[in-house]
Amino acid sequence: MKTRESILSRLGKAAHPVTSPESWHGRWSGEDMVTNFADTLRSAHGEVYCEASLPDAIERLGNLLPHHAVRQVVANEEPPLKDLDLPAVFPKITWHTPPTGGSLNKERPAWRQACSQADAGITGAELLLAETGTLVLTSGRGKSRLVSLLPPLHIALVSTSRLAPDIFTWADGLQSPWPANTILISGPSKTGDIEQTLSVGVHGPKKLVVILYETLR
C-alpha cells in the first residue's frame, strides 16, 4: 500500500496541465462495407464468402467442413449458431458446445480438451469492422474464447447486418457490463519472426474463414 501511495504521488508532478483534445472525428468513409471487409481480411490471408442468405451460408459450411476433413467441431452457443440445429444438419460430424449448466466447473477440463482436439471452431461475431477486416468476439455464457483459438481452423458465420465502419465505431459503442474477454481478430495467426518471411498459423488458427450472409433488416 505504501508503494501505491508513493507512486501515485509521484505521478502528480507532470510539467503542466494540458487539456485533452476533442475526440477524434475521422471515420472510415468508404461506401461498400462488405467489399472492404472482404478485401482487407483477404489481404491478411483470411478467406471470405459472401452468401445471399443464411441457408446459403449453411450450405457453404457444408462444403467447407468435408473439404478441410473436419470430423470434430467445437462451436459457440451464440447467434446465429444457437438457433440452428447444426449437429442434425451435419450428422457425420461430432459436435461440442461450451458447458453452460450448473456443473460448469466440473465440465471445464473436458471442454478444454475438446477445444484442443477439434479440427474446427465455429463462432458468430458481435461485430465486423469494415475498414480493418476485423471480427469482434466476446466471452460469456456459451461463448468460449478457446473456440476461436485452439483449433487449426476457425470459421465464423456472421450476418452482414453486423458490419460497422471502423474501430472508432466499435469503441463508441462499448459500455458496461464488460465481458471478461473481447477479441478483435483480423486474420489467421501469423508470424514473420524467422527471416522476416511470412508464416501462417504459428499458435492460433492456421486458417480463418468468414461466411457472410445477407439478412433482411
Next chain:
Amino acid sequence: MSAGMREFRQRAQIALEDARLQNALENATGRFWNSRREALERLPDSDGLRDHFKEMRAATLADLAPHWRTFEKMAEMHGTRIHWAQTGEEASRILLQVAGEHGAKLAVKSKSMTSEEIRLNHSLEASGIQTVETDLGEWIVQLAGEDPSHIIAPAIHKTKEQVADLFEAEAGKAVPADIPKLTEHARRRLRGRFLKAGIGISGVNIAVAESGSLVLVTNEGNGRMVTSLPPVHVAIVGIEKIAPTWADAAVWLSLLARSATGQPLSIYTNVITGPRQESDPDGPLEVHLIVLDNGRSDLLGTKYEEALQCIRCGACLNVCPVYREAGGHAYGSPYSGPIGAVISPLLFGLERNVALPQASSLCGACLDVCPARIDLPRMLIELRSDSVEKGLLPAPERIAELAAARVLEQAGLMELAGKIGRIGQRFASKNLPKLADQSFREWWRNR
C-alpha cells in the same frame, strides 16, 4: 545493460562485419518502413490523427494519477488485482509471490519489453520457475541466450539454419531448416507448454482506465494463449501506458500496428477485463496487474517527459540509418534505435550509457515517423548536453570544443587557426576534414 563508447563501437563493428546480418537488417527495416508508409497513406488524415494522438498522450501524462485511480477502481471491480512496483526488483518479487501462491512451476510468457527491461526471466529461473517465451522470435532469442535485437522483430539477426540448430538442441531431435516446418515445430512444442503452464505472464500495450481493461496485441496468438489457458494471468505495465477512455484507446490502436508493421490492426487485439466470469466456459481464475514505475515518474515534469509518450511500435528503429547499420545489440539494452538511445540513459543511467546519445547523426527521420511525434532529436541533444555537464565526455574533447568555440567567436582567430591548420594537417588523422589551400575569405579579398 550498458553502452560505453567503446562497447557500443565494438558491438556495432561486429554487426557491420556480419554481411548476412546487414542484409537482414536492411531488408526487414526497409519492408516495415514501406508497409508503414503505405498504411498511413491509406488513412484519410494520418497527419491529423498523429497530431491528435500526440495531444492526447501529452494530456494523459500530465494527469496520470487520476487516470490510474480510475483504472484501479474499475479493474478491481472486475476482479483484477492491482500491485504497484517502484522498481524492477519489487515487480519480480510480486510476481514470484503470486506464482508461489499457486505453486506454479512452469510459466508461459508473451512478449513484454517491460519484463525484458527488469530481467524478469532471470528472477523466475533463479527461483526455479521454468519460463518459456512464446512469441516465436522471443523464444528463438531465449534459446540462444541472447537479447532481442528489435522491438517488434526480436530475432531479426537469426537465420533459419541457426533457428533449426536452436530448436534441435531444445527438442533433442533434428528439425529441418525450412521456415514453415520450423513454425509448425514451434506450434506443437509450445502448445504443450500453454496447456501445462501454471501461470501466464504478459506485457500490456494499453491499460484503459474507463473500464479497467488491459489491451494486448499480438500477431501469433500467443498473447491469447498466455491469457486464456493458465489458471493465473499476471500482466506487467509501465505507468505511462494508460489511455483514459476507449475513444483514446481506439486512436492508439489505429496507429500502433500501422506504425509497426503496416497492418491496419494486428491479427489479435485482446481485451482483458478481469478473470473469467461465472458463466464463462474458460479463461483464467485470477488476473493480476503489476504497475511498474522503474524510473519513469522521474521523467514527469522534466524536459524528457515526452519520451513517455512512446508506444513501442518500433517505427523509429526502421528508419534510423544508425540502427540499420549497427543493429539492436550495439545499444546494450532491450530498447534500441532512437527511442532506445533516449530512454535507456534515462531509465538505466546516463553514466552507464554515454554512447547512446552519441549514436545518432540527428538526421530527424525518427521524428518524421513517430506516431506520437516524439522529438527524439531534441532529446538526444539534451542528453548530449547533460553528458557534458556531468563531465562524461573525455576531457580533451571537451577542451577542444570550448577552444574551437572561442576561436570561432572572432573571424580573425578563425582565419589564423585555418592557416595554422593547413600547415599542421599533414600530421593529423585522415578522418579529419582537409582544409583548402586558400580559404573563401582570402579569395573574396583578393578577387
Next chain:
Amino acid sequence: MNQRQPSVALFVTCLVDQVHPEVGIATVRLLERLGFKVLFPAGQTCCGQPFYNSGFPAEARRLAKKTIEDLEGFDTVVLPSGSCTAMIRAEYSHLLAEEAEWKRRGEELAGRTFELSEFLSQQGVGLRTGEVYGLVTYHDSCHMCRILKVREAPRRLLKEAGFKVVEMREPDRCCGFGGLFSQRMPEVSSAMTEEKLRQAAETGARTVTTADPGCLMQMRRIAERLPDSPEIEHLAVLLERQNR
C-alpha cells in the same frame, strides 16, 4: 533599366570557408550572373550548429548571437548549406528562448535567411540551360528536407540547368555525417556513407549532388577509399558550371 540591383548577403558557413571554398566561389558567381549584388559580411564565422548538436548550448548561444549581429542590416541572407540555414531558421529561437530580445532578433534573422536553392526558386530566376550534362542524382540532406522541407527546389533547378535527375532508392537517407558523430562513431558513420554511395551508384548517375557542405565533405572523404564512386559536387558548383 534604372532598377536598383537587388543585393544578397552571403553567409558562406565555416565549412565552406575553410574546407570547400569552391562552393562559396560558385555561389558568388552564380548569384552575380543571375543579377544579384553579393555582399560578404566580413566578421562572420560559424552559426553555432556544431556546438549545439554536440551538447555545448552555451557556446552555440554565443555564436548564434554573434551571427545575428554579423548579419544585422542585410535584407536577405543566403547560405549554400541546408543545415546551417535550418539552424538559424529553426533552432535559434529555441536556443535563445530565455532572452526575449535575442530571441526576437533571432526570429527576425530567420525570416530573411534562405538556403541557396530555396532562394533561387523563390526569386523565380531563369537559369540558362547548359549543355545536357548527363545523369545526376540528388542527395536530400537531412535538415534541408526535414526541417526546411525543401525537396523540390534543387531538383527543379538541376533540371532547368540541363541535368537529367535520377533518384536513389532513398534519396533522403542520411549520408552518415552528422557533424561530430562522424568522429565519435567512425565505423557506423562510414558504413552509412558507403550505403549512400552504393545507392547513388545503383542509379547509374555520374554525379551525386547535395546542397550541404557537410554531406559533400563526408561523401567525398569516403568515396576516395572506394572504387568506382561517382563524383560528388555541391549543387552550387553544378549550377554555376552550367551557367557560364
